[in-house]
Amino acid sequence: MLHVEDLNIEFHDHIIPETVVYDFDLDIESGEIVGLVGESGSGKSMSALAIAGLLNRHDARKKGSIVFEGIDILNCPREILRSVQGDKISMIFQEPMTSLNPVKKIGWQVEEALRIHTDMNKEERKQKALEMLKEVELDDPERIYRSYPHQLSGGMRQRVMIAAAMINSPKLLIADEPTTALDVTVQAQIVSLLKRINKEKGTAILFISHDLSLVRQLCKRVIVMKSGYIVDSGETEEIFSNPKHEYTKNLISSIPQVKLD
Amino acid sequence: MNLRIKKNANSIMGIVLTAIVVIPAIIGIFWTPYDPETINGSLKLAGASWAHPFGCDNFGRDILSRIMLGSSTTFLIGMGTVIGGAVVGTLVGALTGFYGGVIDEVLMRFNDVMLSFPSLLLALTFVAIFGPGKYRVMWALAIAFVPSFARIIRAEFKRVKNMDYVKAARLSGASDFRIMYVHILPNTVKVLINAVLIGFNNAVLAEAGLSFLGIGVQPPDASLGRMLSDSQTYLFTKPSYAIIPGMAIIVMVLGVSMIGKEVE
Numbered sequence A: 001m002l003h004v005e006d007l008n009i010e011f012h013d014h015i016i017p018e019t020v021v022y023d024f025d026l027d028i029e030s031g032e033i034v035g036l037v038g039e040s041g042s043g044k045s046m047s048a049l050a051i052a053g054l055l056n057r058h059d060a061r062k063k064g065s066i067v068f069e070g071i072d073i074l075n076c077p078r079e080i081l082r083s084v085q086g087d088k089i090s091m092i093f094q095e096p097m098t099s100l101n102p103v104k105k106i107g108w109q110v111e112e113a114l115r116i117h118t119d120m121n122k123e124e125r126k127q128k129a130l131e132m133l134k135e136v137e138l139d140d141p142e143r144i145y146r147s148y149p150h151q152l153s154g155g156m157r158q159r160v161m162i163a164a165a166m167i168n169s170p171k172l173l174i175a176d177e178p179t180t181a182l183d184v185t186v187q188a189q190i191v192s193l194l195k196r197i198n199k200e201k202g203t204a205i206l207f208i209s210h211d212l213s214l215v216r217q218l219c220k221r222v223i224v225m226k227s228g229y230i231v232d233s234g235e236t237e238e239i240f241s242n243p244k245h246e247y248t249k250n251l252i253s254s255i256p257q258v259k260l261d
Numbered sequence B: 001m002n003l004r005i006k007k008n009a010n011s012i013m014g015i016v017l018t019a020i021v022v023i024p025a026i027i028g029i030f031w032t033p034y035d036p037e038t039i040n041g042s043l044k045l046a047g048a049s050w051a052h053p054f055g056c057d058n059f060g061r062d063i064l065s066r067i068m069l070g071s072s073t074t075f076l077i078g079m080g081t082v083i084g085g086a087v088v089g090t091l092v093g094a095l096t097g098f099y100g101g102v103i104d105e106v107l108m109r110f111n112d113v114m115l116s117f118p119s120l121l122l123a124l125t126f127v128a129i130f131g132p133g134k135y136r137v138m139w140a141l142a143i144a145f146v147p148s149f150a151r152i153i154r155a156e157f158k159r160v161k162n163m164d165y166v167k168a169a170r171l172s173g174a175s176d177f178r179i180m181y182v183h184i185l186p187n188t189v190k191v192l193i194n195a196v197l198i199g200f201n202n203a204v205l206a207e208a209g210l211s212f213l214g215i216g217v218q219p220p221d222a223s224l225g226r227m228l229s230d231s232q233t234y235l236f237t238k239p240s241y242a243i244i245p246g247m248a249i250i251v252m253v254l255g256v257s258m259i260g261k262e263v264e
Ligand SMILES: Nc1ncnc2c1ncn2[C@@H]1O[C@H](COP(=O)(O)OP(=O)(O)O)[C@@H](O)[C@H]1O
Pocket: A011, A013, A018, A020, A038, A039, A040, A041, A042, A043, A044, A045, A046, A047
């Protein structure tokens, strides 16, 4: 479904061009959850933004190919890209405080992709939005629908983001560190919500995190990045029991072990 | 969108002060006690009376009527200037801030040059090109105000366009126009309102300055600046002739800036 080959991302906004992602390869089949881990600054977000078609065309130069369901994301016309975005590919971001528009009501924001991609009327959109808010396990969807972002907690906002991203039942959801800014109990809830969505709707998920233990809970396959390079990739359990790269070993050994005795 | 004016002594005082000048000005557009342009030799520099509460000017014209008309002219010039400047400035600032690139660089360097002149001087240049008169002054001021609006809005668009919620909007398939107009613009309204209020005050002061210099509003039209200019000669014989339009300017500017501080 998604096929990324030899992706290189270079920034040309400084005198010396800077490559932030080297020879990135990734395949995702429909319904699959793939993990992407690595320390911060390793190029995870840049790769994700490129896949979502969000890297500005003149700031960042991209080589290689990203093909999603036969569409060449890097070179297709803007209209084609827009018809895929929000309909077949969606994304949620790390910072729940800045990923919702502060001056718009939640309901309006959740409905945005419907407004653009469907010809539903106002009432139908509202019904669909309320349904989605319920689906992401928010209590009192009617009230949330009428709220502004600042009236919600971080965990609630992240659920709202998931509702907005999932409203058109995309084929691929990119989740860029969706739990990093949340506290541990909320993290676990969001992870199990993503798991449920994947199971019930068959949405493929690219789950980005620097937390290997979360990735282990969620993903069958994982890719490990370090300073722009993929250093390890394969079945999660395989990587855990038999890490090839020194860096992966360090990541695994740095997972805090909770011993209960 | 939730724009409110804080309720406190400052804002109430601001509203009262603004109303003291703006309400008579609005009435003055439609009706004044006397015809503000009728000359009457027998009332020349007449003092205050029941018939003419502020007295009469050097042509025997009723000062109250002229203040009402003059405030409305000044008010409308101020409004026209900020609306024109804000609309064009927002358009330029939005496009350059959003797209960046070469056009942005060129326009903003041009803008920096324009901004390095005080807007009054810039307006003076445009008045020299267009010639005096109330509508031309408005045009000149509006053009002179475009660069500062453009700069403010450009900075806001640059700030907001990198927010995750704009990425999210783009990712929901929104067009550039929709992103700029529906997703970014409402986030700049607070800054825009403040710029408009400050701009209005600057426009009122600029009109007064230009008219005082004799190159703004031309006789027999009345404006607050024009009246100040006409009253110079009689500053010692009839100080109230100068004080009344002067007070009107001060009260309006003070009122608007007090309101501006309390918008959130
Ligand atoms: N505009 C830019 N110009 C040059 N380098 C950039 C730019 N934006 C981000 N980078 C660099 O790209 C690298 C990868 O960033 P990112 O993908 O956000 O990392 P991660 O998401 O893994 O934490 C970082 O080292 C960052 O400094």
